[in-house]
Amino acid sequence: MESLKLLAPVKVNLYLHVTGRRDDGYHLVDTLIAFGGFGDEVTVEPSDGISLTIDGPFSEDLPVDDANLVVRALTRLRHETGVLQGAKVHLHKQIPLASGMGGGSSDAGAALLGAARLWKLPDGPETDQTVMEVAKSLGADVPACVYRRPCYASGIGQDLLAAPIMPRAGMVLINPGIKLSTPSVFRERRSGFTPDMADANATFDDVGALIQFLEERDNNLTNAAIRLAPAVEDVLYALNELPGCRLARMSGSGATCFALFDDLAAAEHAAAQLDHPFWWVCATEIKIPVLI
Secondary structure (H helix, E strand, O other): OOOEEEEEEEEEEEEEEEEEEOOOOOEEEEEEEEEEEEEEEEEEEEEOOEEEEEEOOOOOOOOOOOOOHHHHHHHHHHHHHOOOOEEEEEEEOOOOOOOOOOHHHHHHHHHHHHHHHHOOOOOOHHHHHHHHHHHHHHOOOHHHHHHOOOEEEEOOOOEEEEOOOOOOOEEEEEEOOOOOOHHHHHHHOOOOOOOOOOOOOOOOOOHHHHHHHHHOOOEOOHHHHHHHOOHHHHHHHHHHOOOOOOEEEEOOOOOOEEEEEOOHHHHHHHHOOOOOOOOEEEEEEEOOOOOO
16 A cells, blocks of 8 residues: 545534533533534555654644654554554645644544554454544544544543534635634633533434524633634624525634535635635535545
8 A cells, every 4th residue: 555645624513512620620511523525635655654744834833743643643553553564644734723623633533544544454343442542542632533423522522422414514614813722712711511412313404404403502612712812703703794604603612613504505605705814714515524
């Protein structure tokens, strides 16, 4: 096998509730996660060791050593499986950094899945469990980014429950060019806790059903993010004003916000109406990414 190329898709929190806090300070969440058809590109090739190169519009100043989740992920997977091969990874970075779209976690998730194929790890529950345990050791969002399908996440974000199949709703994503630290947003949060509202019996037969479900939920971190970065409120206003917008909301801890549309064509038409010199804008759709 010469090389594998994978999409590391954007992760979008369709809703996010903070349900409590552990004694060690970590917050507990209830969130519904979906993935888009846009993301970073991860190429994995055979090598003796583990190495990483990066290019792309958001590659500046990114580390290529074990400070990067991709390198840590493959180093730990290699150790846990005892394989002798290595992997050379090239990352084309297109997702804005510290943006609430799980870019670094998605890169690590794609690299883990690519390396498992490259190293010909056996298909089956044992390998799946090993990959997932490595993912859990790396961060709250990495397990969902290995799962790569719509899911509810609870606990600190690592306990996953399959969500219903979703319609391919169009999405417009806007990042105002501001990095928001997840810990700082959680620290700024001033409201109480919200009960878990995951619903394994929900069905999303069409975009209207999905919107109705989401309108009963929200993102508990929005107000905190706006206090730290007022531009988030400007982005939400702009999204709500777009033709065909069905719902607008912040993803994760921000600063990226998204709007849902009936389909990709409607999202692309709406995105074309936006003209802001400092905003990153992307039209995509909810989609289950192809692995290879």
